[in-house]
Amino acid sequence: MKTPVRVTVTGAAGQISYALLFRIASGAMLGNDQPVILQLLEITPALDALKGVAMELDDCAFPLLQEIVCTDDAEVAFKDSDYALLVGARPRGPGMERKDLLEANAAIFSAQGKAMDKTASRDIKVLVVGNPANTNSLIAQRNAPSLDPRNFTAMTRLDHNRSLTQLAQKTGSSSDKVTQMTIWGNHSATQYPDLHNTLVDGKNAMELIEQNWYAEEFIPTVQQRGAAIIKARGLSSAASAANAAIDHMRTWAMGTPEGDWTSMGVYSDGSYGIQEGLIYSFPVTCTDGDWAIVQGLEINDFSREKMTATETELAEERDAVAHLLP
Numbered sequence: 001m002k003t004p005v006r007v008t009v010t011g012a013a014g015q016i017s018y019a020l021l022f023r024i025a026s027g028a029m030l031g032n033d034q035p036v037i038l039q040l041l042e043i044t045p046a047l048d049a050l051k052g053v054a055m056e057l058d059d060c061a062f063p064l065l066q067e068i069v070c071t072d073d074a075e076v077a078f079k080d081s082d083y084a085l086l087v088g089a090r091p092r093g094p095g096m097e098r099k100d101l102l103e104a105n106a107a108i109f110s111a112q113g114k115a116m117d118k119t120a121s122r123d124i125k126v127l128v129v130g131n132p133a134n135t136n137s138l139i140a141q142r143n144a145p146s147l148d149p150r151n152f153t154a155m156t157r158l159d160h161n162r163s164l165t166q167l168a169q170k171t172g173s174s175s176d177k178v179t180q181m182t183i184w185g186n187h188s189a190t191q192y193p194d195l196h197n198t199l200v201d202g203k204n205a206m207e208l209i210e211q212n213w214y215a216e217e218f219i220p221t222v223q224q225r226g227a228a229i230i231k232a233r234g235l236s237s238a239a240s241a242a243n244a245a246i247d248h249m250r251t252w253a254m255g256t257p258e259g260d261w262t263s264m265g266v267y268s269d270g271s272y273g274i275q276e277g278l279i280y281s282f283p284v285t286c287t288d289g290d291w292a293i294v295q296g297l298e299i300n301d302f303s304r305e306k307m308t309a310t311e312t313e314l315a316e317e318r319d320a321v322a323h324l325l326p
């Protein structure tokens with residue numbers, strides 16, 4: 001039996017976590033032979049609801065679930081944590097400006113960054129799901145100076161998965177036949193789902209579709225999918241977001257398949273001319289628990305313009321909270 005790993009989930013009484021925790025505990029994220037300890041963080045008013053979720057987890061009698069910690073103290077939640085899924089965030093309230101939203105979240109993610117800096121495992125792998133995910137991840141990273149910036153990521157895997165299915169359906173294929181998909185930039189409506197290097201059953205995707213469908217339908221559909229789900233369901237994506245979080249962490253821990261890559265918001269090292277230090281979504285491969293940005297892809301004018309637009313938005317978000325960054 002492997003040694004249990006500690007998995008922290010924040011916003012653990014929320015709707016994404018309700019679809020997420022049971023899959024982590026069942027082994028879907030880290031494997032059927034990896035015992036886990038769940039360290040669940042919530043705000044104080046949600047602790048009762050969290051207790052209910054913990055009771056349900058108990059009632060599943062998951063063989064891999066060794067222990068559940070429920071707390072409103074970030075230092076307790078991140079103590080010795082190996083994996084952290086930061087799902088809890090402040091939603092946009094009525095009349096709230098984008099800047100207010102960024103600031104409210106900056107407060108949450110700086111406190112959590114500081115707590116990780118102090119108490120988490122030095123190898124912690126952090127995934128930020130709570131929006132604005134890329135900038136929240138940047139804030140946590142900047143507040144955890146003793147941890148490697150490469151340990152901080154943001155989720156664009158849902159956008160990636162959405163793109164796989166949209167393209168598979170258009171080309172009469174299936175999502176498992178689609179490889180080398182890339183989401184560039186911010187998890188927001190400026191994200192750029194790029195098909196120029198994507199393959200469907202080994203064939204170049206751009207040769208199978210019309211440029212018009214790509215620019216006028218595919219890109220907006222992926223960019224606006226979150227809003228379309230809210231319109232249809234009356235609630236934001238939850239199960240698909242939880243599924244993407246599981247995929248993101250599993251790929252990071254266990255690797256990308258040979259000949260394929262995934263999309264992750266990661267610390268920019270300046271690759272593809274993207275400003276260093278932004279948490280920007282790139283095509284990445286994962287091996288042995290580490291990630292690397294795929295290098296050498298050709299970027300045409302169409303792509304460059306879109307990559308720059310989403311980079312500009314991320315730089316603006318960073319600048320809006322600059323006064324709160326250490």
Ligand code: NAX
Pocket residue numbers: 010011012013014015016017041042043046087088089090091108128129130131132133155156157158159187226236237238241
């Ligand atoms: P919910 O409102 O259902 O749950 C959020 C939970 O976080 C609540 O239980 C709340 O009490 C808790 N929380 C708030 N502040 C906290 C803090 N400081 N510490 C700990 N817990 C805290 O939202 P849900 O639908 O679960 O969505 C969570 C976040 O995911 C939102 O920010 C949402 O915008 C974001 N999403 C991100 C996606 C992505 O692809 N990156 C897609 C799905 C989703 O929209």
